[in-house]
Every structure is written in structure tokens, then in C-alpha cells.
Amino acid sequence: MSAAARWPAPQALAALRERELHTFEGAHPRAAALTQQSELHWQGGVPFHWMRDWPLPYPVFVRDAVGATLHDVDGYSYDDFCLGDTGAMFGHSPPPVARALARQSALGLTAMLPGERVVAIGKALTAHFGLPCWQMTQTATDANRSVLRLARAVTGRSEILVFDGCYHGTVDETLVCLVDGEPRARAGLRGPPADAAAHTRIVEFNDVAALAAALADRKVAAVLCEPALTNMGMVLPQPGFHAELRRLTREHGTLLIIDETHTLSAGPGGYSRRHGLEPDLLVCGKAIAGGMPCAVYGMSAATRAAIEAMPANAEHGHSGLGTTLSANLLALAAIEACLGEVMTDAAFAHMEAQAFRLESGLIALAATRSLPWHVQRIGARVELGFGAAPARNGRESAAAMHPELERTLHLYLLNRGVLLTPFHNMMLLSPQTAPAAVDRLLTHLGAALDELAR
Numbered sequence: 413m414s415a416a417a418r419w420p421a422p423q424a425l426a427a428l429r430e431r432e433l434h435t436f437e438g439a440h441p442r443a444a445a446l447t448q449q450s451e452l453h454w455q456g457g458v459p460f461h462w463m464r465d466w467p468l469p470y471p472v473f474v475r476d477a478v479g480a481t482l483h484d485v486d487g488y489s490y491d492d493f494c495l496g497d498t499g500a501m502f503g504h505s506p507p508p509v510a511r512a513l514a515r516q517s518a519l520g521l522t523a524m525l526p527g528e529r530v531v532a533i534g535k536a537l538t539a540h541f542g543l544p545c546w547q548m549t550q551t552a553t554d555a556n557r558s559v560l561r562l563a564r565a566v567t568g569r570s571e572i573l574v575f576d577g578c579y580h581g582t583v584d585e586t587l588v589c590l591v592d593g594e595p596r597a598r599a600g601l602r603g604p605p606a607d608a609a610a611h612t613r614i615v616e617f618n619d620v621a622a623l624a625a626a627l628a629d630r631k632v633a634a635v636l637c638e639p640a641l642t643n644m645g646m647v648l649p650q651p652g653f654h655a656e657l658r659r660l661t662r663e664h665g666t667l668l669i670i671d672e673t674h675t676l677s678a679g680p681g682g683y684s685r686r687h688g689l690e691p692d693l694l695v696c697g698k699a700i701a702g703g704m705p706c707a708v709y710g711m712s713a714a715t716r717a718a719i720e721a722m723p724a725n726a727e728h729g730h731s732g733l734g735t736t737l738s739a740n741l742l743a744l745a746a747i748e749a750c751l752g753e754v755m756t757d758a759a760f761a762h763m764e765a766q767a768f769r770l771e772s773g774l775i776a777l778a779a780t781r782s783l784p785w786h787v788q789r790i791g792a793r794v795e796l797g798f799g800a801a802p803a804r805n806g807r808e809s810a811a812a813m814h815p816e817l818e819r820t821l822h823l824y825l826l827n828r829g830v831l832l833t834p835f836h837n838m839m840l841l842s843p844q845t846a847p848a849a850v851d852r853l854l855t856h857l858g859a860a861l862d863e864l865a866r
């Protein structure tokens with residue numbers, strides 16, 4: 413039994429949750445009424461079912477969101493540490509992006525043709541991430557789907573490998589988990605066309621021996637990974653892991669795809685640039701265009717050459733890559749502004765300073781209450797873990813989680829104007845997040861812990 417499962421006492425937790433639910437319901441009559449009305453025409457009362465994943469009887473309805481603050485229809489304002497689960501990591505409506513969108517919105521939204529600005533955008537992507545060649549999609553999910561397809565096409569291999577606890581969007585073959593040493597489709601996956609795990613190998617993050625064994629028969633087209641797991645708590649790579657991952661993938665002719673969608677929090681070139689990783693393909697979505705639907709994938713010169721050496725597709729539009737609205741004019745305007753004016757060293761310096769403030773505050777909060785917890789950070793992304801030691805892989809990270817405690821703490825914070833993602837204890841710091849907002853989070857979290865300890 414984990415330390416987290418022993419504390420707090422279940423009755424104290426249930427009582428606090430009950431009280432906080434009551435508070436929420438009393439304070440959000442407009443959201444309750446809107447939910448009732450929207451249930452007539454939206455499945456689950458929302459246009460996208462994840463919006464019901466918050467620890468609430470019905471969601472907060474947004475009135476507006478600017479910078480690091482969100483206002484709801486019931487008149488409350490929130491310090492936003494969720495930031496759209498990373499899409500708004502650079503703050504809501506970053507002014508350069510908002511201005512670029514306003515200008516472009518009167519000049520064409522989509523044309524399936526490039527504009528002059530694509531030259532500058534390609535150059536900026538290379539300057540940020542180091543890879544020489546790029547393509548755009550609408551979402552990180554679609555970018556991951558594309559790079560897996562390309563990896564299979566250029567290697568002529570069907571298998572892929574992911575790490576247990578990963579998340580790369582709704583790509584069927586990555587929605588797998590490790591059960592008794594074997595890949596299994598995740599229980600929640602709806603309607604896959606075939607066994608989603610049929611062509612996926614899966615090993616624990618940081619397990620070099622298992623990785624070597626899984627790649628040895630040279631049937632794996634690509635390893636798709638985040639440089640650190642960020643979707644199952646936070647699991648950092650152990651010293652030497654990335655060097656071994658790169659060595660083994662090269663040795664076995666397997667392409668290395670790094671998904672930077674969340675780890676863009678590490679800096680303007682993501683974790684890979686900051687730590688000198690050398691992916692063959694790199695994916696980044698969500699925040700890359702300041703919150704506009706947009707994602708990119710980059711490739712090394714060798715990968716580009718291999719892709720371009722493949723026979724041209726005789727049937728135009730039937731490559732299985734891309735969708736009509738990819739690289740539309742609005743997305744191009746947004747990504748240009750974001751890369752050039754938002755993802756700056758100065759912005760990251762502020763984000764990281766606030767993240768450090770939060771990390772230090774959380775460590776102190778746990779220490780003064782003798783809670784054996786730990787805190788992890790990747791640049792502007794902070795994660796509070798309920799295990800005594802940082803997890804080394806997805807299994808350990810999952811074992812340390814305490815969903816009921818998470819839900820209760822998130823609800824408590826929300827009732828006091830602090831918004832966290834509904835998933836584990838991930839907190840994001842934007843260029844507009846003020847030190848005072850960090851301090852408010854810490855004060856309210858401390859108060860919740862003290863109530864639970866009584």
C-alpha cells in the first residue's frame with residue numbers, strides 16, 4: 413500500500429469532498445442551468461466529452477480567458493494552471509497571436525495553398541528545434557499518426573514501440589498498456605478496427621534491457637516517445653537513458669520519434685534541444701501556435717532523404733497523411749506569431765522562474781507536514797507526486813496516484829479560484845502567471861492539507 417493510500421483518512425477525505433461539492437453547487441447556478449439546457453443537444457451536455465472529466469457534477473462554463481486568468485459565467489475568476497491542458501501554455505490569447513489572427517481573419521481563413529509567410533515559418537521552426545525540414549497538421553494526434561505512417565513506409569517494418577504510461581493522442585496503436593509483459597489495448601478504447609496492440613511493442617520507460625530485447629529482431633519501424641513521461645504523472649529519464657535509446661535505435665535501424673507536445677515546457681526548442689537529443693522525427697502540437705489548432709512534425713536530413721526517395725504517390729490525396737485544413741491560413745498566421753514573438757527566451761525565463769517558485773513551495777508544503785511526497789519539473793511544467801520517491805516508469809507512477817485525493821484537492825482549489833488540470837497533479841506556468849498567483853495556489857493547497865490532517 414502506498415503512503416498516499418494511507419493518508420489522509422478516507423472519512424476525512426470523503427467529508428471534505430462532500431462539503432466542497434456542496435459549496436460548488438451552491439456557487440454555480442448558471443453553470444448548472446446551462447448544463448441542463450445543453451444536455452438537450454450535446455451528448456453528456458458538452459461538445460467534447462473530456463469537458464466532463466473535471467472533478468465536478470457539471471463543468472465550469474467559460475466566459476472569457478485572457479493571459480493566466482479565466483472567468484466563468486457565474487462571475488468567478490480563476491488563476492489558470494491548467495491552461496487548456498497545455499494548448500494555452502503561453503497564456504490565453506497571447507497578444508501577438510491574437511493580433512495576427514485578427515489581421516488574417518479578414519484576409520482568408522483557408523485556401524489549401526501556402527502564403528509567403530511559410531518561408532519564414534520553416535526557418536523559425538528550424539531555428540527553434542534544430543531539425544531542417546517540416547510538415548504541418550491540425551493536431552498533435554494527427555502529427556503522431558503521420559510520423560508513424562512515414563516510419564513504417566520508409567523502413568518497410570510494421571511494428572512500433574511505445575513506453576508504458578505514454579499518451580500521444582488518439583492514435584489507436586499507441587493506446588496500449590503493458591499487462592504481464594505483453595501489450596494490450598487499453599480498456600477504454602472504443603471501436604478500434606482491429607486489435608490496437610497487434611503491431612505495438614511496449615516496455616517500461618527507463619528499462620534499457622527490455623528496450624534492447626524489443627528492438628533486437630529489427631522489426632520495429634519506430635520508437636515513439638515523450639522525452640519524459642508527462643501523461644502518467646511525470647517520469648523523468650534516468651541518466652544515460654536517452655543515450656542508450658538513441659544508440660539502440662540506430663543500431664537496429666529503428667527511427668526515433670520524439671513527441672515534444674508537452675515537453676515544449678522545457679524551452680523554445682523543447683526538451684530535445686535543451687538536452688541535445690537527436691530524434692529522426694519530432695512532433696509538437698497544442699501550444700505551438702498559441703492555442704490555435706496546429707501541430708508540426710520535423711525530420712532530420714537523412715529521414716527527409718529516405719521519405720523523398722520513396723516512389724511518389726500516384727493517387728493524389730490518398731497517402732493517408734494530412735487533412736484538408738492542415739496549414740490553413742489562420743494556423744500559419746498564428747504559428748508565425750507564436751514562434752517569433754511568444755516563444756521567446758524572456759517568456760521562458762519568466763515561466764521557469766514561476767515554476768521554480770511553485771516547485772520550491774510544494775516541496776516546503778509537503779516537508780512541513782511530513783508528507784512523503786515529491787515534486788518533479790520540466791521547465792514550466794510542475795507535477796506533485798504522492799509517492800515517496802520519483803517514479804522510474806509508468807507502473808510506479810500509476811501505483812503512487814491517489815485519484816480520490818487528487819479530485820478532492822482540485823475541487824477545493826477550484827472553489828478558491830485556482831484551476832488545475834483534471835488529470836493527475838500537473839501545473840503549468842505561463843508568461844503571464846504572476847508570483848502572487850503561485851502563492852495563492854500554495855496557500856490554498858496548504859489549507860486543504862491542514863483540513864485533511866485534522
Ligand SMILES: Cc1ncc(COP(=O)(O)O)c(C=O)c1O
Pocket residue numbers: 551552553554556579580581582638643671672673674697698
Ligand atoms: C505528449 C502528447 N502528444 C500528443 C497529444 C495529443 O494532442 P492533441 O489532443 O492536441 O491531438 C497529447 C495530448 O495530451 C500529448 O500529451
